[in-house]
Structure formats: C-alpha cells, structure tokens
Amino acid sequence: MKKILITGATSGIGKGLVEIYQEHAHVYACGRNAEVLNHYNTFDNITPLQFDVTDINDIKLKTSSIDSIDILVLNAGNCEYIDDARNFDSVLFERVVRVNLLSIGYCLDALLKKVEPGGQLVIVSSSAAFLALPRAQAYGASKAAVTYLAQTLAVDLKEIDVSVVHPGFVKTPLTDKNDFPMPMAVTVDEAAIYIKKGVEKRKRDIHFPKRFTIIMKLFQLLPFGMWKVIAKGLSR
Template sequence: MITLITGATSGIGEQLAKLYAQAGDTVIACGRNQEKLNELAQLTNIESCQFDATDLQAIRSSTVAYTQFDRVILNAGNCEYIDDAHNFDSALFTRVVTTNLLSMGYCLEALLPRIKSGGQLVIVSSSVTYLPLPRSEAYGASKAGVSYLAKSLAIDLADIDVTLVHPGFVKTPLTQKNDFPMPMAVTAEKAANYIIKGVAKRRKEVHFPYRFTLILKCLRMLPLPIWLMLAKGLSR
C-alpha cells in the first residue's frame, strides 16, 4: 500500500506516517520542514516529499515520481484566532483560509487523479465545524469549507472512498499555544489510532474523542439564539 500524507512533520500527520509505516505501508511523508522530513525518512518504509501545500506547481513537481496512490490523507493545516472581531484582520483570515481550505484544492488537483480505483481519500477537518465558537471566525470558516468539500466529494467520487475526519482537541505543537482549556484532549498518537481504525473500516466520518464530539453534536441541535447566548458566556 502506498499512503501519501500531507502535514506529516508534526502532530497527527507525523503519528499517522509512523503508524502506517510500522504497519508495512510505503508512506510518502509530505511537509515544508525539510529537517523534520529528513528525520522521518530515516525510518523504515517512509519517503520524504517536501512542498508547500499552497503551491500547486510545487505539489506537482515534488510528487511527479509517484504514479499511483492507494490512500491520500490531506491533513496539513494551521490555526489562528480573530482576537478582536470589531477590527477584523483580513490578512489573518486569508492566511488561514489559504492554508486550510485552498490548499485542499491544490492537493486535489495534483493528487486525486493518481488515487487508484477503489482507493481512499481522507480529509482532516475539525469538530469546530459542529458549532460556531468564540474567536474562530477564520479557523471555523476554513474548516467548515473543508467539511463541505469532503462531503461533496463523497457523492461525486464513485470509485474512491472518502473519509472525513472531525477531531476534537489534540495535544500537538499547534494547540500548545491555545490560551483556553481543551476538554477531553487526546494525544496525537491516540488521534492517529482513531483515524487509522476508522479509515480501515472505510467510515464516511471519523470523529473523536467520542464523548466530546457527541456532546457537540447534541449542542448543535439547540436553537441558534440559545447557543449564541451560551457561546457568548464562554468568551467572557
């Protein structure tokens, strides 16, 4: 099996690369950090592939040697918060949407034609899409777009199984900067195991940790005015 993973130099992506390689897959670990990619390439069954996921030509040129994939996992992303909505930071918004959403389009154009019939496409979004949350205008909007994209692809790609991943809080270098509590946060290794198990079963959606994501799914059934009142309380 040949598995390509974007965002493989840290967090969930790094753990996915290591676990799939340990299971015997040939893993193409993709990311921008060449030093980290070199470290991963020292491990058995991992090949490194350096590119910026927001650069279509770089994706194409860096992956040209690979003609076919059994599985592509689009995991690369970033998170920044809008701290003052009254003074909306459009540059921040553009950065987050470009990194999290537009990069998906570039990766899909470059890689999707090479996923073999019967293969798998895994798209990592976020459980932030279940509910609007404080300061999440940029991150939440980008991930909502990612989730919609994956659901649409699941309809149109008749010969490829699409799995949409909605993680809760995961302890990674990215989330270390969060200045708020992260209830029921799991390690990156545990998150990767959740994803691998769900992908193996070809589930349409993988969400975890289940207790946390089920609470969010229940809360989203509240009338919007009630949730907005509760959410405003969280932001104080």
C-alpha cells in the same frame, strides 16, 4: 504494500499517522520542516516530500514521480484566531483559508487522479466545523468549508471512498498555543489510532473522542439563539 500519502506529516497528528502507517505501508510523508523530513529519510518505508501545500506548482513538481496512491490523507493545516471581530483582520483570514481550505483544492488537483480505484481520500477537518465558536471566524469557517468539500466529493466520486475527520482537541504544537482549556484532549498517538481505525472501516465521518464530539453534535441541534448564549459564555 499499500501506498499512503500524508500532508502535514512533520508534526502533530500527521506525524502520529506516519509512525503508525509506516509499520505496514509505504508512506509519502509531506511537509516543509527539513529536519523532520531528513529523519524520515532514514526509514525504508518512508519517502519524504518537501512542498508547500499552498503552492500548486510545488505540489505537482514534488509529487510528479508518484504514479499511484491507495490512501491520500490531506491533513496539513494551521489555526489562528481573530481576537477582535470588530477590527476584522482580512490578512489573517486569507492566510488561514489558504492553508486550510485552498491547499486542499491544490492537493486534489495534483493528486486525486493518482488515487487508485478502490482507494481512499481522507480529509482532516475539525469538530470546530460543527458550531460557531468564539474567535473562530477564520479557522471555523475554513474547516466548515473543508467538511462541505469532503461531503460533496463523497457524493460525486466513484470508486474512491471519502472520509472526513473531525477531531476534538489533540495535544500538538498547534494546540500548545491555545490559551483556553481543552476539555477531553487526546494525545497524538490516540488520535492516530482513531483515524487509522476509521479509515480501515471506510467511515464517512471519523470523529473523536466521541465523549466530546457527540456533545458538540448535540449542541448543533439547539436553536442558534440558545447556542449563542452558551458560546458567549465560553468567550469570557
């Protein structure tokens, strides 16, 4: 039976992945939410692990008994917006970069050596990484860096396939906070299926829903000045 470790497994996309993978793999489901982790404890195929992804010592301690992993899914993340770029909030910026980007470095340090040759590393970025979006100085920058990190790992890692996931909008507690329209949003179950299918095909770039992400990728081709006008329109 394959062993898959998922961070951010207590909510949203990660929770959807636990539900779909536990049917035929052993899942190490990681997060901080004790209630959800206790619930996971009632399943034979799930080992709950409680740690903070921003704490390297905590990650190493709580995963020390794991000797091998077939698929490592680094999904934990958060989203906060900078409402007033002129009054730049560096505390918010640091918080978002720490959870979305630095945590990936900590998890790689603690866990990448445990991934079996022929195994897979799956890193969840965002389609926000494709374009400069309003108020996304922290979230977008962290996710653009995550995409770059995943791509450089794909270049350098031998024997491990790397996939980077670029979701469009997914209805989760994270996006429930959004105060703007979320075109073509998909459910957690749909997102989990897109990701699982992409992982099975060992796709380098898993992006969905395509009707949304392809439009984003096309916008990327515009001269920046033209995109800036469109983006300013989005922020109104």
